[in-house]
Each structure stands twice: as structure tokens, then as C-alpha cells.
Amino acid sequence: MIEFKNVSKQFPAGFRAVENLNLTVRRGELCVLIGPSGCGKTTTMRMVNRLIAPSSGHILIEGVDNATLAEEDLRRKIGYAIQQIGLFPHMTVAENIAVVPKLLHWEEDRIRHRVDELLALVGLDPELYRNQYPRQLSGGQQQRVGVARALGADPPIMLMDEPFGAVDPITRATLQDEFLQIQSTVGKTIIFVTHDIDEAIRMGDRIAVMRDGKLVQYETPDNLLAAPVDRFVRDFVGADRQLKRLGLIPVSDVMNTDPPRVFITDTLEAATEQFTRHNVKSVFVVDKRDHVLRGWLDREQMRTGRSLIDAMHEGNVHDIAVRETASVRDALSVMVTRSFRVTPVVDKQGRLKGSITLNALQEIIQSRAADATNGDGVELGTTAESRP
Ligand SMILES: Nc1ncnc2c1ncn2[C@@H]1O[C@H](COP(=O)(O)OP(=O)(O)OP(=O)(O)O)[C@@H](O)[C@H]1O
Ligand SMILES: [Mg+2]
Structure with a gap:
């Protein structure tokens, strides 16, 4: 559905933000991009909807090179929730959500109906919120509007750059659950950026770990936790990774x-x-x-x-x-x-x-640890990394 082929981005100053990235996101999958600040997550994401042009390589959307797609196609196909929410302060909630449908020349009635539908979907009462301005909303409510706006024209692809970054942990967990609930019905293909490993594990079908512009590992959450490829990933997922794996198994x-x-x-x-x-x-x-x-x-x-x-x-x-x-x-x-x-x-x-x-x-933990290629961390709470 989304394929990066040998994609690099070098900014004019000479800085290599993304280096030879090869990555495929399958239809209906939520791919989490994770890594330290400045590792190239936002740059990678913005190359998908062409806000940034790659220096070399190609990005295919449903098999078509995105460099050949018309602007309108990009808008219709790809929703974008930007880092730090980025609602237009002088527009009402309804106007914010309607931005892309308007650009696509939807009829007024259809837009109004869609706005209300999306507000309800993200858990905001349309009657109460459609005419509010962003500054009148809490952080969590603003993030919900940001998600609604990205879903505006019902695009098959969503780019979400730290969409729940600006809220407290409890609100964030609620938003994550709500979004997973929504995703289970809408089934979008999603690239989701975060630097919170717990969020990545909770949200991702697969997790792409980046470092200094390069893809270090691309795996399902369980495989990532079971077998980090190197010290960097191991440190990044945390010493309690065997415990985190237990969080992925439904009781x-x-x-x-x-x-x-x-x-x-x-x-x-x-x-x-x-x-x-x-x-x-x-x-x-x-x-x-x-x-x-x-x-x-x-x-x-x-x-x-x-x-x-x-x-x-x-x-x-x-x-x-x-x-x-x-x-x-x-x-x-x-x-x-x-x-x-x-x-x-x-x-x-x-x-x-x-x-x-x-x-x-204990048996589950032991058998899973034995599965892992570098099966350390067998006992509860005493993973190899946490021993002195
Ligand atoms: N327009 C630009 N010109 C020059 N360098 C840039 C530009 N945009 C980003 N960079 C550099 O590219 C690197 C990757 O930036 P990017 O925004 O993709 O990081 P990120 O992984 O999203 O970080 P964060 O987690 O802080 O959002 C950074 O070192 C950044 O300074
Ligand atoms: Mg970023």
C-alpha cells in the first residue's frame, strides 16, 4: 500500500535526515515510526504526501509513484494529523474539520453531515463543539479534532505525527483506546509517529525503529520486544521488555x-x-x-x-x-x-x-523467553539488562 524504495532525504545544508529507507506498510496496517528526536520520523512521513520531496528513491502509493500523483489525488488519499495538533486558531472546530473536503469541492450539505459524523466518531457532541474555537477546548479535545480533521475526506491512508503527544498520560491512554476502536471499524492504512515505546507497542501492527535517518528494525511489537536486533533497540524498548510482552497477551x-x-x-x-x-x-x-x-x-x-x-x-x-x-x-x-x-x-x-x-x-514467560533468539530475561523483574 505504501512502499518506500531506497528513499533518502538530504536537506540543502547537507544534513542527511533520511538514508536509504526501504519500508512497506501493508493495507489496513498501522505502522509506528519510532526513534529519538531528530532521527527523521517527521521527514519520512512528510515525503509520503509530498510536503517534502525525497532527494532520491521512490514512494509508491497503491503501486503508483507518488511523484506522479495530482495534488488532488494526494489530498483525497492521504489524511494528515500534524505534530502539535496544528488546528487553525481562527477557524471553528467545524471549519477545521472541513478543510480538506472544501478543497475537494464537496457540497455544503455533505460537508456539514461529515463534520457531525466525525465529531461523534471521536467522542465530541457536535451540538456542543462544532462552533467552538480551538482555544476553547482542552488539549485532549483538540487532539480529537486533529484526528477528525485527518479523517475528513475519508482517506484510505492516514499520516499521524505524534497525534496524542500534547496530553497527559491518562487522556492519552483514553485517546489511544478510542482511536484503536475507530481503526477497527475504518481499517485505514496508517503511519503513526511517536517516541513513546508504550504507545508504539499498544498501537502498532508493526513498529519501525529509526536512528540517525536509518531504519534499524521493522517488526511486530512482540517480535521487537522478544528479539531486539542490537543494543540501541534493546535500550530503546526498555529493560522490562519481557513484562511489556505480557501486556500483549490477552488473558x-x-x-x-x-x-x-x-x-x-x-x-x-x-x-x-x-x-x-x-x-x-x-x-x-x-x-x-x-x-x-x-x-x-x-x-x-x-x-x-x-x-x-x-x-x-x-x-x-x-x-x-x-x-x-x-x-x-x-x-x-x-x-x-x-x-x-x-x-x-x-x-x-x-x-x-x-x-x-x-x-x-511463569510458564508463559519461560516458553516465550525460550522462543526469543537471544532469550535473556527469563525471570520476572530480573532481565539480563537490569542485573548489576
Ligand atoms: N527543513 C529542514 N532543513 C534542514 N534540516 C531539517 C529540515 N527539517 C528537518 N531537518 C533535520 O532533519 C532531521 C530529522 O528531522 P525530523 O523532523 O524528521 O525529526 P523527527 O524524528 O520527527 O524528530 P522529533 O521527534 O523531534 O519530531 C533533524 O536533524 C532536523 O534538524
Ligand atoms: Mg517530528
Whole structure:
């Protein structure tokens, strides 16, 4: 879909911002460009929509050299969310979003309809926001408008230069989730620039790591974390990369889908039998009707209770369990915080769907580390890099 072929950019002063770049972004994929400040990310991106002309090499868009495309084609095909948001301050939100559709001579009605549709898509009520000016919005709202503007003419390709750079970490995480949600329905081909490795791992189908104008490694997030090609990439992804990999595994992929459970209406004898049958130290207690998690029983404490409810540990589902959509890393975090050896997994309604044990986690980490070509960092929290 987007192909860089031997692309270099030398600025007049003689500075080589991009050197012999070869990179292919497949249709519907989100490619993250990442690297230290000044490594050539923005330059690379701006060569795609020809805001910067390469000194040598070619960039193909759907197989066609972008040097041969008409201006209008470029505008129609490629949306651009620039670094630092870059909304026009003297234009309303609606006018900002309408910039490209206007340039493409869309009819007024179609533009108005599109603006409202996009505002709703990025989570801003059109009634409230379409006539506001950028300075009246929070940073997060401005970034949403920036994304809406880039989506304006529904281009198949989006260039997003640190689109969530100017907001606090919590707002950023929300924007990331919202954008991934949008992307799962619109399926654009995206080049996304960031220098935040966590954002890259979360957002990217593949991650291109750049350094001094050169592509150092181009891989899926998991492969990048598993096998950084050199010291630079290894340092860049961070010493906790084995932990970060756990953040990529949905807990639903690895959980035990039939954990030992008893009903809250059961007798203590019935519960004791579960311990023996499954040879476990604890079992979950659920409602009989819909299996909503109510708490758990510890084997040791069984003797002291007179009834099951007496012996049970009650817990707020949100504190003791993780959702099906959580990552293995989230599950680990619950275990560490609460000193659990097993974490229940629940659905949105709090119904018990599975469980994951610390032992199972350890096995996952060990097998994944063995996969990695330079399989260091086997134990939790003591990767090779963090040892003195
Ligand atoms: N118009 C220009 N003329 C001369 N040099 C330039 C020009 N634009 C960028 N450069 C240089 O090219 C290099 C790459 O710049 P670029 O903006 O692509 O970096 P970046 O990776 O996007 O950095 P950041 O993370 O800070 O945004 C930098 O050293 C920059 O100074
Ligand atoms: Mg930049």
C-alpha cells in the first residue's frame, strides 16, 4: 500500500535526515515510526504526501509513484494529523474539520453531515463543539479534532505525527483506546509517529525503529520486544521488555476456562470436596443463577467456618478479578498487589469466565523467553539488562 524504495532525504545544508529507507506498510496496517528526536520520523512521513520531496528513491502509493500523483489525488488519499495538533486558531472546530473536503469541492450539505459524523466518531457532541474555537477546548479535545480533521475526506491512508503527544498520560491512554476502536471499524492504512515505546507497542501492527535517518528494525511489537536486533533497540524498548510482552497477551488466550468453583448456596462439605477433587488451595464462590463472582474460599480457613458464607472471603469483583479483555500483565499486577497466586477472570457483568495462576504465568514467560533468539530475561523483574 505504501512502499518506500531506497528513499533518502538530504536537506540543502547537507544534513542527511533520511538514508536509504526501504519500508512497506501493508493495507489496513498501522505502522509506528519510532526513534529519538531528530532521527527523521517527521521527514519520512512528510515525503509520503509530498510536503517534502525525497532527494532520491521512490514512494509508491497503491503501486503508483507518488511523484506522479495530482495534488488532488494526494489530498483525497492521504489524511494528515500534524505534530502539535496544528488546528487553525481562527477557524471553528467545524471549519477545521472541513478543510480538506472544501478543497475537494464537496457540497455544503455533505460537508456539514461529515463534520457531525466525525465529531461523534471521536467522542465530541457536535451540538456542543462544532462552533467552538480551538482555544476553547482542552488539549485532549483538540487532539480529537486533529484526528477528525485527518479523517475528513475519508482517506484510505492516514499520516499521524505524534497525534496524542500534547496530553497527559491518562487522556492519552483514553485517546489511544478510542482511536484503536475507530481503526477497527475504518481499517485505514496508517503511519503513526511517536517516541513513546508504550504507545508504539499498544498501537502498532508493526513498529519501525529509526536512528540517525536509518531504519534499524521493522517488526511486530512482540517480535521487537522478544528479539531486539542490537543494543540501541534493546535500550530503546526498555529493560522490562519481557513484562511489556505480557501486556500483549490477552488473558482470555491463556486462562483456564473452567476453574474450580462452588455456589454461594452450597454446603461446606460440598466445597471441601471441590478442594480434594481439584487439589487446589482456593476455589471461587459464585452465584448459582448466573455465576457472578462473589468471593473465594481458602482451604486452610475451611475448618473455622460454620457455613460457607462464614468461611468465604468476600471481594469487590473489580479489586480481585480482571476482565476477559485485560492482558496477562494486568493479571500479574493484580496478583502482585493482592498477593494472590490465582486471579479470577470475569466478563463485563462480573460472571466468572476463567482463572489464571502465577505458575501458568511463569510458564508463559519461560516458553516465550525460550522462543526469543537471544532469550535473556527469563525471570520476572530480573532481565539480563537490569542485573548489576
Ligand atoms: N527543513 C529542514 N532543513 C534542514 N534540516 C531539517 C529540515 N527539517 C528537518 N531537518 C533535520 O532533519 C532531521 C530529522 O528531522 P525530523 O523532523 O524528521 O525529526 P523527527 O524524528 O520527527 O524528530 P522529533 O521527534 O523531534 O519530531 C533533524 O536533524 C532536523 O534538524
Ligand atoms: Mg517530528
